[in-house]
Amino acid sequence: MDKQTILQVYETMLTIRKFEEKALHLFEENKLRGSVHLSIGQEAVAAVVGAYLRDKDYITSTHRGHGHAIAKGARPDKAMAELMGRETGYCGGRGGSMHIADVEKGNLGANAIVGGGIPHANGAALSAQLRGTDQVAVSFFGDGAANEGIFHETLNIASIWKLPVIFICENNQYGMTTAVDSVTSVKDIAVRAAGYDMPGEVVDGNDVFAMEKAVKKAIKRAQDGEGPTLIEAKTYRWKGHWTGDPEVYRTRDEVEEWKTKCPIKRLEKHMQDKKILSLEQIEATHTKIDKLIDEAEEFALSSPDPDPATVLDNVYYEGDK
Amino acid sequence: MSRKKYSVAIRDVIAEEMRSDPSVFVMGEDIGALGGVFGCTRDLQKEFGKNRVRDTPIAEAGYVGTGIGAALTGMRPILDFMYLDFVYVAMDQLLNQAAKLRYMYGGRATLPLVVRGQQGIGRGNAGTHSQSVEAFFTHIPGFKVAMPSTASDAAGLLRTAIRDNNPVMFIEHKALYASSEEVPDDPNFAIPFGKAAVRRQGKDVTIIATSLMVGRALEAAEALSKEGIEAEVIDPRTLLPLDLDTMLKSIEKTGRAVVVHEAHKNNGVGAEIASQIMEAGFKFLDAPVVRLGAKACTLPFSLVLENAVVPGVDDIHEAAKQVCYK
Numbered sequence: 001m002d003k004q005t006i007l008q009v010y011e012t013m014l015t016i017r018k019f020e021e022k023a024l025h026l027f028e029e030n031k032l033r034g035s036v037h038l039s040i041g042q043e044a045v046a047a048v049v050g051a052y053l054r055d056k057d058y059i060t061s062t063h064r065g066h067g068h069a070i071a072k073g074a075r076p077d078k079a080m081a082e083l084m085g086r087e088t089g090y091c092g093g094r095g096g097s098m099h100i101a102d103v104e105k106g107n108l109g110a111n112a113i114v115g116g117g118i119p120h121a122n123g124a125a126l127s128a129q130l131r132g133t134d135q136v137a138v139s140f141f142g143d144g145a146a147n148e149g150i151f152h153e154t155l156n157i158a159s160i161w162k163l164p165v166i167f168i169c170e171n172n173q174y175g176m177t178t179a180v181d182s183v184t185s186v187k188d189i190a191v192r193a194a195g196y197d198m199p200g201e202v203v204d205g206n207d208v209f210a211m212e213k214a215v216k217k218a219i220k221r222a223q224d225g226e227g228p229t230l231i232e233a234k235t236y237r238w239k240g241h242w243t244g245d246p247e248v249y250r251t252r253d254e255v256e257e258w259k260t261k262c263p264i265k266r267l268e269k270h271m272q273d274k275k276i277l278s279l280e281q282i283e284a285t286h287t288k289i290d291k292l293i294d295e296a297e298e299f300a301l302s303s304p305d306p307d308p309a310t311v312l313d314n315v316y317y318e319g320d321k
Numbered sequence: 322m323s324r325k326k327y328s329v330a331i332r333d334v335i336a337e338e339m340r341s342d343p344s345v346f347v348m349g350e351d352i353g354a355l356g357g358v359f360g361c362t363r364d365l366q367k368e369f370g371k372n373r374v375r376d377t378p379i380a381e382a383g384y385v386g387t388g389i390g391a392a393l394t395g396m397r398p399i400l401d402f403m404y405l406d407f408v409y410v411a412m413d414q415l416l417n418q419a420a421k422l423r424y425m426y427g428g429r430a431t432l433p434l435v436v437r438g439q440q441g442i443g444r445g446n447a448g449t450h451s452q453s454v455e456a457f458f459t460h461i462p463g464f465k466v467a468m469p470s471t472a473s474d475a476a477g478l479l480r481t482a483i484r485d486n487n488p489v490m491f492i493e494h495k496a497l498y499a500s501s502e503e504v505p506d507d508p509n510f511a512i513p514f515g516k517a518a519v520r521r522q523g524k525d526v527t528i529i530a531t532s533l534m535v536g537r538a539l540e541a542a543e544a545l546s547k548e549g550i551e552a553e554v555i556d557p558r559t560l561l562p563l564d565l566d567t568m569l570k571s572i573e574k575t576g577r578a579v580v581v582h583e584a585h586k587n588n589g590v591g592a593e594i595a596s597q598i599m600e601a602g603f604k605f606l607d608a609p610v611v612r613l614g615a616k617a618c619t620l621p622f623s624l625v626l627e628n629a630v631v632p633g634v635d636d637i638h639e640a641a642k643q644v645c646y647k
């Protein structure tokens with residue numbers, strides 16, 4: 001990873017972390033409502049993928065999708081406004097945290113149905129293939145989603161049509177309160193790739209350089225017309241599944257153990273060791289992102305609610321094609 | 322004009338739209354070499370190749386979801402269902418995804434998507450291959466729903482569906498595929514959505530019928546005429562949008578209405594149509610609106626039983642007389 005990309009990945013991870021810490025804080029202050037699923041601890045996966053995709057490439061995301069959106073170029077202010085259901089949010093307050101999309105920027109959307117967005121990445125990849133472009137599509141989904149039928153249907157279709165798509169399973173060890181090994185037939189979800197005749201790779205999802213290697217390889221394969229790849233990024237969510245999760249299904253020790261593998265701390269250490277950023281520069285970056293997130297909060301809080309008179313807008317596309 | 326079967330009219334429109342718009346393509350099961358179980362994609366793969374006439378695995382949710390992604394990114398897929406009964410296997414992709422994404426994304430996504438296939442009785446296919454699915458798609462906002470009852474309407478409505486920028490559920494009927502009539506040759510012949518067809522003029526009672534029931538309503542109307550009752554028969558053609566105006570105009574004249582569909586009467590589209598008529602046209606009505614639809618049981622295999630479940634010509638005839646107090 002070149003220095004510029006390292007810095008980009010670092011800033012993206014930090015933006016995701018601070019965005020979500022702010023969202024949690026606002027939730028606890030009753031300033032936003034609904035479901036807010038945090039990806040704190042998992043930032044490296046989204047950030048690295050985002051760094052290697054171009055604007056014209058596509059992603060599909062999940063209920064735990066703030067990181068994916070930010071990594072694909074979403075602005076924290078418009079994303080925060082969406083979390084608050086404001087008119088200025090990405091979906092004008094119609095979608096909320098679980099449906100942030102920016103189709104023009106290639107984010108085909110977060111999806112609150114587990115597994116629901118996986119085939120949409122297939123479709124974007126098919127579209128690229130039919131239009132003869134070199135675009136690729138990435139689908140993010142969880143370990144829980146890998147047990148949905150749609151995951152299997154989608155991988156089979158991607159394989160037979162050699163679609164330029166990359167399936168990225170963020171195995172954060174749990175689907176809600178259920179441990180992955182108690183409901184999954186295989187230890188590594190990546191081995192399921194073999195059933196669909198595509199490469200499957202287990203990656204340390206908290207290591208940006210391990211992610212880099214796997215993602216670059218998968219993008220090249222997709223662009224060379226060789227078809228899809230399944231990457232399983234082993235990672236961990238530090239926070240509860242939802243805000244207020246009593247977390248009866250895991251021990252504090254387990255959480256603390258994973259916190260020692262913090263992807264951001266790891267990269268900060270690497271950057272200091274390699275003299276990419278000094279401690280002062282790291283602190284300055286924190287200050288810069290803190291400011292960005294504070295501005296996002298202000299933007300969201302000062303944005304208007306949607307006008308109820310517009311509630312029926314956009315059920316349908318109006319007018320001719 | 323050319324005389325065409327309903328199935329051929331559909332096939333020809335798909336071909337014409339694929340010729341004029343490279344973003345249109347078809348996906349579905351057994352549509353390539355076979356040309357579909359009912360011939361609606363016959364020879365298309367020969368002309369357009371395997372990329373644009375794509376045989377899919379038997380994975381309805383998978384190919385609907387793939388179609389959604391393609392539609393979001395500049396393509397105009399037509400998703401072929403061998404039997405519309407199989408939509409239930411893909412319901413999440415259809416009703417949670419296709420129907421909702423544009424709205425949930427604040428209008429910043431467009432899904433030009435046609436889901437088409439056939440439904441209904443007529444081939445002794447029993448409960449999982451004979452049902453009518455339209456009510457599911459009229460209940461959840463986001464789809465438009467078309468139900469052509471003639472070859473020419475199938476052509477004109479399908480062209481509108483393919484050119485529409487919304488998800489469209491295009492509901493054909495297996496028992497109508499062999500019916501034929503003159504179909505305009507104009508490659509831009511299109512019938513706008515939300516415009517009902519008055520199939521027969523009459524002053525005494527309005528019969529609103531969909532799909533296969535249109536023919537039965539017309540037969541009943543002939544019998545009624547011999548008894549001095551002139552029925553007006555209206556085919557809404559699209560259920561969403563619904564042309565209430567044409568129905569109200571008729572009921573203003575007749576004061577009476579029967580709504581008939583092949584789908585289950587209970588919670589069917591007929592209930593919605595009857596309610597809308599009463600909400601907007603109560604002052605015109607001289608009798609309560611009567612609904613006819615399939616009885617509340619699974620469609621049985623036996624032809625005798627099937628006929629006992631789905632409204633027949635006699636049932637429509639009786640209902641029309643009932644609202645005329647005859």
Ligand SMILES: Cc1ncc(C[n+]2csc(CCOP(=O)(O)OP(=O)(O)O)c2C)c(N)n1
Pocket residue numbers: 062063064112113114141142143144145146172174175176241
């Ligand atoms: C089809 C469906 N089933 C169940 C749920 C409820 N639910 C929301 S998130 C979730 C867990 C998903 O686990 P995973 O795929 O591992 O993603 P993670 O939350 O760990 O990121 C469940 C069960 C849902 N939203 N959709």
Ligand SMILES: [Mg+2]
Pocket residue numbers: 142143144170171172173174175176
């Ligand atoms: Mg999980």
